[in-house]
Amino acid sequence: MNLNLRNAIIHNVSGNTQDQLKDTIVDAIQRGEEKLLPGLGVLFEVIWNHADQKEQDMMLETLEQGLKQ
Known part of the structure; x- marks a missing residue:
């Protein structure tokens, strides 16, 4: 991404x-x-970079569960 x-x-x-x-x-x-996906990606990047390890683990668990549906 530029x-x-x-x-x-x-x-x-x-x-x-x-x-x-x-x-x-x-x-x-x-x-x-x-065309809106890059914007959501940037917002997720900000969230990820400001999350501690526990919060990142929670996000990954949520993502993994969401992808199983």
Whole structure:
């Protein structure tokens, strides 16, 4: 992914409230448009990089369970 795209995505949501961030995520998922996937990836990267090991393990467990459905 182009670093400029990553920075643009982070810039666009920096300063957003939790409600705004949730709306952004839910909207991107509901639309199901391929072009929105990089943005969700960048947001996940931020979450992952700021999570401790226990939180990362929880995310991986949740992901693994979700993929089994």
